[in-house]
Amino acid sequence: MTVTASRAPADVPETLLDVRDLLVRFRTHDGVIYAVNGISFELGRGERLGLVGESGCGKSVTNLAIIRLLPKPAGRIEGGQVLFDGEDLATLPENEVRHVRGRDIAMIFQDPMTSLNPVITIEEQMVETIVAHRKVSKRDARARAIELLGMVGIPRPETRLKSFPHQFSGGMRQRVMIAMALALEPKLMIADEPTTALDVTIQAQVLELISRLTTETGTSLILITHDLGVVAGMTDRINVMYAGFIVETATTQALFERPSHPYTVGLLHSMPRVDAHEGEPLIPIEGRPPDMRNAPRGCPFAPRCAWRLDRCWEDNPPLEPVERGVALVTTGPGATHRIACHNPPLPDEAELGRPTRPGHRPAPAPEGQLDELATLAAVVDGVTAELPR
Amino acid sequence: MTGTTSPASAAGTAGSAPHDGTDREPLLExxxxxxxxxxxxxxxRQRHIGDVRAVDGISFTIHRGETLGLVGESGCGKSTTGRTVVRLYKPTDGQILFxxxxxxxxxxxxxxxLRRRFQMIFQDPYASLDPRMTAGQTxxxxxxxxGVGSKAERGERVRELLATVGLNPDYGVRYPHxxxxxxxxxxxxARAxxxxxxxxxxxxPISALDVSIQAQVINLLERLQGRLGLTYLFIAHDLSVVRxxxxRIAVMYLGRIVELAAxxxxxxxxxxxxxxxxxxxxPIPxxxxxxRRRRIILRGDVPSPISPPSGCHFxxxxxxxxxxxxxxxxSAExxxxxxxxxxxxxxxxxxEEVDGSREQLQSTGRGDAPTGPAPVPETADPSLLVRSPYVATPAADKDPGMGELVAGTEPGLGVPPSKPESP
Known part of the structure; x- marks a missing residue:
């Protein structure tokens, strides 16, 4: 799957991160959790990539696998490679991974309160980070910390350095996290739902800050979020994930212009838009996400998919270009639009959010497979009667 | 908006406002x-040293069969308003006419x-259900x-309610987990x-849910309203959902309604x-x-409701x-x-200054309206207004009075992104 374009167009950036067939499983008392099921993607230098999906789709686990922070001993990389700057992080010894983390790859998590140590001042935490990775004196590290806090817009950084995390508001804490992430001038920043816990006006502040600082420093960005609105404004390219698979990948522009996987189409139709026309109905994705304890079989989205065919139940489609016969480009603004789907929605179906071709019926589930569309229809059919008042 | 507002004048401001669906009688004032x-x-010896003014003198009306959206950021008092209205709290002052x-x-x-007539749906579907009670018991x-009906009637009603909200009635014996x-x-x-x-x-009601599930619950609430003639006070921080x-929507900031409109x-x-x-x-997907958008990025955080700013809280x-x-x-009045x-x-x-301003036009996606070149000088403190999309554009830096940016909002003339568009 990883046919890198033979350095053809000039706008293909140099590859920084190359994830190949990444397989992550959790072995728990409840059985195996099939968290990430062999995904491949690349990230160019200076590129901003969005990983989009709902909870449990494997987007955060992908992130944790890249930086080797999977919860032990349950979570393990069971296959594939994570080539960062040519080095395979998946097999690197722990003490060497520690150097990459922080120095080359920085992380921002959803809840800044749990990622900062509550009993140590910001100063100690920042100085500790800098001194651990750089040969500098504490005094220089402190000066750098002040400079960074100023850069992320913390007023009076000298005094605020003495504060504890709880003395900051949520937005300010996330700014501190960004300052710490940037302290070592990383090549890659991974932001996992960085603004989900924040109010919308504060979210705008923090996103603007991340965008500005990564652009200025040329840092690559992986932005993990469930919010298609956030990635629309923040990224160059997007991977849509479902049930541990990448189901659609394209440049941000192409993805929104021509969403081609039924799941992406469903996501776009199930969220109200503030600029939508009056009375535009929402079309929810029926049913619920799959139980990740079941080994993948067939297309993971088939139980909820209105476009499914018989083969979707048995045969999981590979990620292939929407338009056949084009050279595969995996990064940059000319990246090939690819989907994993046997029966993709036509453009006008994508626009409407449901299949319109005559005679199409979602293929019924084979014995023993859960059909979310059918269970729902059965329940709703049973309740057409009015509730007595 | 002083404590001495007479009922007549309050009704005058809150009740007289006609809007979509207007002639319906008020259910809640x-x-x-x-x-x-x-x-x-x-x-x-406990001394009273101050108050958190969660709700600080608000008036609104909800008509029968209507949905009033209450929107604002955390700490603005929207949840307290909801809880006070259903009398989970005893209000410090003011009237709630139901x-x-x-x-x-x-x-x-x-x-x-009275509580039979107003019910609440909570945010967290994990915390708001008793884990030791089955769905049916809840x-x-x-x-x-x-004490409604006989035991058998209640059982029937529960099955009916579960079906109404799109759950299999047989699931009544299951536990929340x-x-x-x-x-x-x-x-x-169903409980509500x-x-x-x-x-x-x-x-x-949908903040804790996944995106694909949110639409299911919104559609359910809308369908129920149409069928049962319900009246909603819908509280959320997400303007796109509320819209x-x-x-009608009421926007709250630090305990007060700052705007109320259809x-x-x-x-x-x-x-x-x-x-x-x-x-x-x-964010718009x-x-x-x-x-194309130019965001207004507010500086700083919401001030504390213990000592809100004087005059206009904002x-x-x-x-x-x-x-x-x-x-x-x-700051004075x-x-x-x-x-x-x-x-x-x-x-x-x-x-009046907001109406027709560039900010208003751009925030509503009407930025392509002819606004003329640079109608307003740059503010004294540029950090207050970062007029930029998240994507930093080089054009935003050289700044001849924002004229270029306004030009960039013409349809099809989007400000070039930091990278060229794919061919």
């Missing part, structure tokens, strides 16, 4: 409602009787408490419907600087729109005040909610 939470100091009857002081048994509890988040929220909705209420206060479901009107023509900023901060973060040269009036057009009320001394 809130007049000058205040909810303060006292702060005490000292262990043995179907014409003042319920603000009712206690004990009469209050319990839905039946209100019926048991109010056996359901997904969306299904739990459906149980919460059990007593056939008139008013449902939904406090962030979708509401007939949903469409508020989105097309926000008149309070805070509403404009809120609207401009909502369309990269073309995102690239004046410390207001972009309009900054542009007008910090007029004294904003509390702006009253006044009607600028029919049914559109706003609490800002200078709301």
């Amino acid at each position: 809130v007049r000058d409602l205040r909810m303060y939470f006292p702060i005490y100091e000292g262990l043995i 179907d014409g009857e003042d319920i603000s002081g009712v206690e004990g048994k009469p209050l319990r009787q 839905v039946a509890e209100p019926l048991d408490v109010h 056996e359901f997904s988040g969306g299904q739990r929220q459906r149980i919460g909705v 419907l059990a007593l056939d209420p008139d008013l449902i206060v939904a406090d962030e 979708h479901i509401s007939d 949903s469409r009107e508020l989105n097309m023509r926000p008149l309070h600087p805070y509403s404009v900023a809120l609207l401009s901060a909502v 369309d990269p073309k729109v995102e690239r 004046h410390t973060r207001c972009w309009l005040r900054e542009r007008l040269g910090n007029p004294e009036r904003c 509390v702006p009253l909610l006044r009607a600028l057009s029919t049914g559109h009320e706003v609490a800002c001394h200078f709301a």
Whole structure:
């Protein structure tokens, strides 16, 4: 799957991160959790990539696998490679991974309160980070910390350095996290739902800050979020994930212009838009996400998919270009639009959010497979009667 | 908006406003409602040292069959408003007229009787269900408490309610942990419907749910409203969701309503600087729109409701005040909610300045309207207004009075992104 374009167009950036067939499983008392099921993607230098999906789709686990922070001993990389700057992080010894983390790859998590140590001042935490990775004196590290806090817009950084995390508001804490992430001038920043816990006006502040600082420093960005609105404004390219698979990948522009996987189409139709026309109905994705304890079989989205065919139940489609016969480009603004789907929605179906071709019926589930569309229809059919008042 | 507002004048401002769906009778009228939470100091002899002014004098009306959206950021008092209205709290001051009857002081048994008529749906479908009660028991509890029907009738009613919210009636014997988040929220909705209420206060009912599930619950609430003639007070922080479901929207900031208008009107023509900023901060899932937009990014955080800023609570973060040269009036005088057009009320001394401003046009996606070159000089403190999409564009830096940016909002002329478009 990883046919890198033979350095053809000039706008293909140099590859920084190359994830190949990444397989992550959790072995728990409840059985195996099939968290990430062999995904491949690349990230160019200076590129901003969005990983989009709902909870449990494997987007955060992908992130944790890249930086080797999977919860032990349950979570393990069971296959594939994570080539960062040519080095395979998946097999690197722990003490060497520690150097990459922080120095080359920085992380921002959803809840800044749990990622900062509550009993140590910001100063100690920042100085500790800098001194651990750089040969500098504490005094220089402190000066750098002040400079960074100023850069992320913390007023009076000298005094605020003495504060504890709880003395900051949520937005300010996330700014501190960004300052710490940037302290070592990383090549890659991974932001996992960085603004989900924040109010919308504060979210705008923090996103603007991340965008500005990564652009200025040329840092690559992986932005993990469930919010298609956030990635629309923040990224160059997007991977849509479902049930541990990448189901659609394209440049941000192409993805929104021509969403081609039924799941992406469903996501776009199930969220109200503030600029939508009056009375535009929402079309929810029926049913619920799959139980990740079941080994993948067939297309993971088939139980909820209105476009499914018989083969979707048995045969999981590979990620292939929407338009056949084009050279595969995996990064940059000319990246090939690819989907994993046997029966993709036509453009006008994508626009409407449901299949319109005559005679199409979602293929019924084979014995023993859960059909979310059918269970729902059965329940709703049973309740057409009015509730007595 | 003082404590002495007479009922007549309050009704005059809140009730007279016609809007979509207008001639319906008011079901809930809130007049000058205040909810303060006292702060005490000292262990043995407690001294009252101040109040958290969660709700600080608000008035609004909800008509029968209508949905009023209450939107604002955390700490603005929207949840407290919802909880006070259904009398989970006893208000510090003000009136809550439910179907014409003042319920603000009712206690004990009469209050319990009243509660049949207004119910609540909570945000967290994990915390709001008792893990030791089955779905059926949870839905039946209100019926048991109010002694509705015989045991058999109640059982039948529970099955009916579960089916109404799209759950298999046979699942009534299952416990909450056996359901997904969306299904739990459906149980919460079924419980709220059990007593056939008139008013449902939904406090962030979809915030804890996955995107694909949110639409299911929104559609369910809308369908139920159509079928059962319910009235909703819909509380949320997400303006796009509130806009979708509401007939009218009240925007709250630090305990006060700053703007109240029909949903469409508020989105097309926000008149309070805070509403404009809120609207401009909502991400839109369309990269073309995102690239074209110029966000107003407010500086700083929401101040503490213990000691809110004087005058207009928003004046410390207001972009309009900054542009007008910090007029004294904003910090000195509390702006009253006044009607600028029919049914559109706003609490800002200078709301007329907002109308037609570039910020208003761009935040509502009408940025392509001919606004002329550089109508307004750059503000004194540029950090207050970062007019940029998240994607930093080189064009935004050299700044001949923003003229280029305005030009860039012409349709099809989007400001070039930091990278060329793919061929």
